[in-house]
Amino acid sequence: MAVNNKPDPKAPRRPQFNVTWIFFIIAFVLFYLWFTGDQGSVSKEVGYSKFQEYVEKGYVSKIVAYTNDNSLEASIKPQNIADVFGADSAKVGRSPVISVQVGSMDSFEQYLDKQKEEGHFNGQLDYDKRSNYFGMIFWQFAPLVLIVVIWIFLMRRMGGGAGGAGTNVFNVGKSRAQVYEKGSPNKVTFKDVAGLAGAKQEVEEIVEFLKNPKKYTDLGGKIPKGALLVGPPGTGKTLLAKAVAGEADVPFFSMSGSDFVEMFVGVGASRVRDLFKQAKEKAPSIIFIDEIDAVGRARGRNPSMGGNDERENTLNQLLTEMDGFGSNSGVIILAATNRADILDKALLRAGRFDRQIYVDLPDLNERKEIFKVHLRPIKIDGSVDVDLLARQTPGFSGADIANVCNEAALIAARHSKEAVGKQDFLDAVDRIVGGLEKKTKIMTKEERRTIALHEAGHATLSWMLEHANPLIKVTIVPRGSALGAAWYLPEERQITTKEQMLDMMCATLGGRAAEELFVGNVCSGAMNDLERVTKQAYGMVAYLGMSDRLPNICYYNNTDYSFTKPYSDETAKMIDDEVQRMIAEQYERAKRILTENAEGHNKLAQLLIDKEVIFSDDLEKIFGKRKWGSRAEEIFAENDAAKQVEASGDAEFKPAGQLEAKGGESKTEDQTQEDKKDEKE
Numbered sequence: 001m002a003v004n005n006k007p008d009p010k011a012p013r014r015p016q017f018n019v020t021w022i023f024f025i026i027a028f029v030l031f032y033l034w035f036t037g038d039q040g041s042v043s044k045e046v047g048y049s050k051f052q053e054y055v056e057k058g059y060v061s062k063i064v065a066y067t068n069d070n071s072l073e074a075s076i077k078p079q080n081i082a083d084v085f086g087a088d089s090a091k092v093g094r095s096p097v098i099s100v101q102v103g104s105m106d107s108f109e110q111y112l113d114k115q116k117e118e119g120h121f122n123g124q125l126d127y128d129k130r131s132n133y134f135g136m137i138f139w140q141f142a143p144l145v146l147i148v149v150i151w152i153f154l155m156r157r158m159g160g161g162a163g164g165a166g167t168n169v170f171n172v173g174k175s176r177a178q179v180y181e182k183g184s185p186n187k188v189t190f191k192d193v194a195g196l197a198g199a200k201q202e203v204e205e206i207v208e209f210l211k212n213p214k215k216y217t218d219l220g221g222k223i224p225k226g227a228l229l230v231g232p233p234g235t236g237k238t239l240l241a242k243a244v245a246g247e248a249d250v251p252f253f254s255m256s257g258s259d260f261v262e263m264f265v266g267v268g269a270s271r272v273r274d275l276f277k278q279a280k281e282k283a284p285s286i287i288f289i290d291e292i293d294a295v296g297r298a299r300g301r302n303p304s305m306g307g308n309d310e311r312e313n314t315l316n317q318l319l320t321e322m323d324g325f326g327s328n329s330g331v332i333i334l335a336a337t338n339r340a341d342i343l344d345k346a347l348l349r350a351g352r353f354d355r356q357i358y359v360d361l362p363d364l365n366e367r368k369e370i371f372k373v374h375l376r377p378i379k380i381d382g383s384v385d386v387d388l389l390a391r392q393t394p395g396f397s398g399a400d401i402a403n404v405c406n407e408a409a410l411i412a413a414r415h416s417k418e419a420v421g422k423q424d425f426l427d428a429v430d431r432i433v434g435g436l437e438k439k440t441k442i443m444t445k446e447e448r449r450t451i452a453l454h455e456a457g458h459a460t461l462s463w464m465l466e467h468a469n470p471l472i473k474v475t476i477v478p479r480g481s482a483l484g485a486a487w488y489l490p491e492e493r494q495i496t497t498k499e500q501m502l503d504m505m506c507a508t509l510g511g512r513a514a515e516e517l518f519v520g521n522v523c524s525g526a527m528n529d530l531e532r533v534t535k536q537a538y539g540m541v542a543y544l545g546m547s548d549r550l551p552n553i554c555y556y557n558n559t560d561y562s563f564t565k566p567y568s569d570e571t572a573k574m575i576d577d578e579v580q581r582m583i584a585e586q587y588e589r590a591k592r593i594l595t596e597n598a599e600g601h602n603k604l605a606q607l608l609i610d611k612e613v614i615f616s617d618d619l620e621k622i623f624g625k626r627k628w629g630s631r632a633e634e635i636f637a638e639n640d641a642a643k644q645v646e647a648s649g650d651a652e653f654k655p656a657g658q659l660e661a662k663g664g665e666s667k668t669e670d671q672t673q674e675d676k677k678d679e680k681e
Helices: 020-037 048-056 078-085 106-116 134-159 199-213 237-248 267-281 310-324 364-374 386-391 398-416 424-434 445-464 497-507 510-519 524-543 571-595 598-611 615-625 632-646
Strands: 041-045 061-066 070-076 097-101 124-128 178-180 224-230 250-258 286-288 331-337 356-357 471-475 487-488 613-614
Touching: 048 097, 048 106, 061 106, 070 078, 097 615, 199 224, 199 237, 199 331, 199 356, 224 237, 237 250, 237 286, 237 331, 250 267, 267 286, 267 310, 267 331, 286 510, 364 386, 364 398, 386 424, 398 424, 424 487, 445 471, 445 487, 445 497, 445 510, 445 524, 445 571, 445 598, 445 615, 471 615, 497 510, 497 524, 497 571, 510 571, 510 598, 524 571, 571 598, 598 613, 598 615, 613 615
Parallel strands: 041 097, 061 124, 224 331, 224 356, 250 286, 286 331
Antiparallel strands: 061 070, 070 097, 178 250, 471 487, 471 613
């Protein structure tokens, strides 16, 4: 039998209790006591001379002297009420009094004794202390009210302010995760995530697990408990996690790793328990922990804190929850970090985070797709070439590309244009990479000539060396902290040979070599070049084994506690000698090439002084066409061929940018990471 819990509309409504009425009642009583006085009688305040007149006439029957404020209250005889108050006793009350302030009680007592002797006053004299009911009540209840107010204020501050689950101390242990319910209208799907083909392929299987888990459990498979998204900042890890929730159309609990850390002991662990409890209740669901390194840092990294650190307790609870619920419960954990090397090993073991998905910086084709996504809301003209923009932004993340598009729109609006053009995007890239132009910076003619010779040295060597990065443009207009800058187009290599590194080192030293050859001395402007060359040389010798005296040896040590270097003092001296020899050889090589092309270098420097900005076309007019083409042009050519082959049905064509696996060959360095953005000097 069904039970009807609906209220009867015909039943009489009872008045609901409200705490506010208690305050109104208390206030009414206080005001009543304050204004009514003693039995509702009238009190009249008179001066001291008038009081003396009433006493001498015999109107006063009783006097009460208040010693704490030197005031008097005199009761009037019933037969004299009309003479004093101008009305009968029915209107002024049964015991009307007059109030008077005296200067001194001693003088008043002397006056009253004299009146008694003369027979003017034969009533009663009492001494008392005046009572302030309102003041007494206030001082009795004010401390309690103040304590309550301070308590409420502190609880709201500790609970995270108004709203949310933690508005008071009783909810401080509740989870603060943002919940995106199933069927949200503004959900993110894989169509909103450009590029990241490999990462999307990995997470698509997680979506399939959530949509059709029976397909895998029937065969004895287990749904993975967690996936860790690892990659550089701005590559779209958080966006990819939201796309997983949008595609699977399940509740999505999003929380930052720092939200678990609190000033109270045990709050982090309590929030972890509450988060997993909510996720289990709404299973199938996804828990996403952004920047998990804030709470998942390896335990014992700071021995001085001991084993009872609050962060470690939170991590222990997280480990327990991840390994505690059933494998087929329908709750999958996604986490994102760009510092996977500092995470606790227990967090990364199989059974907790079963998969590590690497979200790398986008390559040439992926950057093109990302540009198309961010260009949708921007009004552009026909001069914008997406292929050119993708080529000129090597090492840019998705967030960097979004910043380029936004900056280009701002630049176009600043110049009152109706649409964003090609030059606006190029200016945006220059603004982000090199900084703001400082055309008002004061420089002498000699300084401008030195800077022009320095930048021309870089440009000349990059044009003459096979493996040096191709030049885009050179300027002697100060940008940011640099007095001059050269923009290159780094080749997006998966592996880098020793010859390629030496060519890049030689091109980097071209500025200092040009100063010594054509100026006659060296200046401080090459500090950034020397710093990059020194780091590169030490990496080649100590890490990559590219030295003749120390071949095939890597001294890279990635242990948690490395207090000593992994080589002897003799080896350290050998490394220093090899680095100095390598840099000296490339420096002499740079001077030799500049000497052979001195005429073209000087023309280029003079052109820089005249025009301030030169492009690759200007170098081609001086030195002729560069012998070596660009890898980016080859990739786009291969992509065009791939489209044609795909249209013709040839399935054996391999996409551009993929290397065939060869026996014993592995990646030694990610050149895309090393050449983050266009090189700036």
